[in-house]
Amino acid sequence: MLDGSVDTLKRRQSLLRRDAGRRSGNGEHGGPVALPVLRPCATLRPCLWCWVTGNSGVGKSTVCDLLRDRGESAVDADREGYNHWVDRTNGRVVVGPPDPVPAGRLDRFAWRISRTRVEALTTGSRGRVTFLFDSVENEVDVWDLFDIVVCVLGGYSQGGSVTDIALGIRTRLGTGRAIPAGLAGRVKAVAVFGNPLRLSGRTIASAGDVFGSRAAEFCNTGDPVCGNGRDGAAHLTYHLNGSVEQGARFAAEGIGRG
Numbered sequence: 001m002l003d004g005s006v007d008t009l010k011r012r013q014s015l016l017r018r019d020a021g022r023r024s025g026n027g028e029h030g031g032p033v034a035l036p037v038l039r040p041c042a043t044l045r046p047c048l049w050c051w052v053t054g055n056s057g058v059g060k061s062t063v064c065d066l067l068r069d070r071g072e073s074a075v076d077a078d079r080e081g082y083n084h085w086v087d088r089t090n091g092r093v094v095v096g097p098p099d100p101v102p103a104g105r106l107d108r109f110a111w112r113i114s115r116t117r118v119e120a121l122t123t124g125s126r127g128r129v130t131f132l133f134d135s136v137e138n139e140v141d142v143w144d145l146f147d148i149v150v151c152v153l154g155g156y157s158q159g160g161s162v163t164d165i166a167l168g169i170r171t172r173l174g175t176g177r178a179i180p181a182g183l184a185g186r187v188k189a190v191a192v193f194g195n196p197l198r199l200s201g202r203t204i205a206s207a208g209d210v211f212g213s214r215a216a217e218f219c220n221t222g223d224p225v226c227g228n229g230r231d232g233a234a235h236l237t238y239h240l241n242g243s244v245e246q247g248a249r250f251a252a253e254g255i256g257r258g
Helices: 005-017 060-069 115-124 158-166 181-186 196-200 232-236 243-257
Strands: 048-054 073-076 083-087 109-113 129-133 148-156 187-193 215-218
Touching: 048 060, 060 073, 060 129, 060 243, 109 115, 115 129, 148 158, 148 181, 148 243, 158 187, 158 196, 181 187, 187 243, 215 243
Parallel strands: 048 129, 048 148, 073 129, 148 187, 187 215
Antiparallel strands: 083 109
């Protein structure tokens, strides 16, 4: 739970300072990603800034709302205007793309966060643990403003298989680039729904000992994708039967434990 989140995160901060400056990981296009150098809080201003990232649709906004309900200071960057579309060719901010996005548009335009807005947040949130939830192309550009960077992973159906691959688990879709060992500790929670991995008799917990205790796995009775059932509708109701909310609570508790 989050009752002791300040003390927990302070302990986590102390541990993370030991490896400040380490460089490892892979970026969106396979290039190196720099781990954040931890920024000490200003004198007489106790604070902890925690960046929470994760793949699209994993439930970051839901977790953000849950933290707010528990009295924590939490910011959803997408909903609160921290992000914008940028033309890669000249760096100018542009109006968001139409829906659906035209083919090839994302090759030219990028979804990025405003460092100025984040700097204002870290200056204004005095004396509190503050969580900022986001997933943008340039997030590493603001990691240095945060004391802690953590990640939440999740996926539905084949998205569950993509999550498995990220965790280093071989699936029917094959294999791919897994999370580097040096970053594994930053993954605080994993939530998958209707994960095909179960058809092979495995779960994230049984497939390895690194992420099992941090994973919540949901498979509805009768779901043919994860449970070899015959009820196609069972695969479509995770957002209706409380599973998503349970996964979000699990993620919130994982973040709170630090």
